[in-house]
Amino acid sequence: MSGFARLHPISIFLFYIMVIIGTVICTNPVISIISFMAAIIYRIVLKKAMVIKEILLYLGIVVITALFNMILSHNGQTVLFYLNDNRVTLEAAVYGFSSGIMIASVMAWCRSLSQDFTEDKILYLIGNISSDIALILSMVMRFIPLYKRQSVKVSEAYGVINDNENENIADRLKNKLRVYDSVLGFAIENSIDTADSMKARGYGCGKRTMFHRFSVNKTDIVYIVLIAVELFIYIFSIKNSTASYSFYPVIDKINMEKNYLIFYVSFAVMSAIPLIEEIKWRIKWKYLTSAI
Amino acid sequence: MQYDREIKLYIKRILMVVIMIIILFTGVTLLDDRKYIFCGIVIVLAGCVMMYHKYARVYGTIRRNVIIAVLTTMGVVGRCIFAPIPGFKPVTAIIIISAVYIGEESGFMVGSLIALVSDLVFGLGPWTPFQMVAWGLIGYAAGMKFIADKKNNTFVMIMVSAAGGIFYSLFMDVWSVISITGVFEIKKYLYYIGTSLPYMGIYILSNIIFMLLLKNSIGEKLERINKKHRIF
Structure with missing residues (x-):
């Protein structure tokens, strides 16, 4: 079990919802790349050399999406070449590349979601609803x-x-x-x-209770607050159109002003939570074994 | 007492609709390019939650729950056994046969829970809600009265299972279009349908084969249990 999976199910669930939806709905390529890097590094730390096949799959997805978009979409001003009298543009290629990275990072996050989110946690969450x-x-x-x-x-x-x-x-x-x-x-x-x-034996009469071993502790509260702050910054930057980035007709420059930097850094910190937790647990384990 | 509970229920339902509208509204106004994915997932999830709510209120007896659990297990095991062959799965056939006997809402439950549980095995993701609704709707449609009345007519059942395969393929193409290109355009959608045609063929073929193989075996047992205990 990874260090992150030891947390309370609600904080794990909130993290994955925030990071996946945050990656999906933001068109800014910087966010996609940050999310992709964080997901891949987390996978590498967890599985070591076993992820090489996975990374090849993700790269394949990026290439295929870029090619697909180049062939299907003819918007944009910088024409690279003509294919069957259709324009193939640089903008379409960059857009396809960016959304390919988005899809690959969502897939990588979902892989670790399946690993961290075991059946007992799902039952705990669903049992609260129905x-x-x-x-x-x-x-x-x-x-x-x-x-x-x-x-x-x-x-x-x-x-x-x-x-x-x-x-x-x-x-x-x-x-x-x-x-x-x-x-x-x-x-x-x-x-x-x-x-x-x-x-x-009396199923259905009286109030239902549920057995579980999860308890909310300090780390959970810290992470939930962190995720809430990130959500606030995220919504604020979407409203400020800091998060938006347009590919057509010409690719935007990547902006590095102060409020853009806050947006990027806060997302990076948030998506590094599982990594931090995993490293914390490894250090603790080393310390405990050396104490014996 | 009864009156209070009715009012609470209505408040709950109105709250659900209001929350959904607020989320959709913020999604449409704030997001520019990727709003299709977000709103698509929200709509699909909200539909599932409402259906579950209705089921739990109207039909949620323990006998029915256990039968649904058994049928769901059969579907999940079927999907796992045939995992190596892409597209060739008995799931849709099992959903249709069971929905014909157990009714529309329960059919929805069987379909969506098979998608949920088997995705725990094959990997959860943003496509899970879409799969849940696609299979759930197949179950719902097959459980409707005018189809369920003709459950002994083999030709009708074959047509229904073929239609289920076509519907599943078309519905999941919506997801692939909005996830890969970000926006929903008819031209791209038609292109994706074109590329997934061989899969659609495999779906239809496997549905018909499994329908013919499993129809009597599942149907007989459900009919017998219903005659014995009057569950559905």
């Missing part, structure tokens, strides 16, 4: 291993019954379907028993 959905989800999580075990049992039993050595593909498919059929029958018949016994 207890029915949380109940169904936790049942599904339980049913998957149960049915796997049942299907192994059923297929062993069928294997004893028809001991056919020269099976072809059609026979094998037929056997698979029979196993599926009987597992489904087992599942549906048993489900009614589960429901009745839950009802007999």
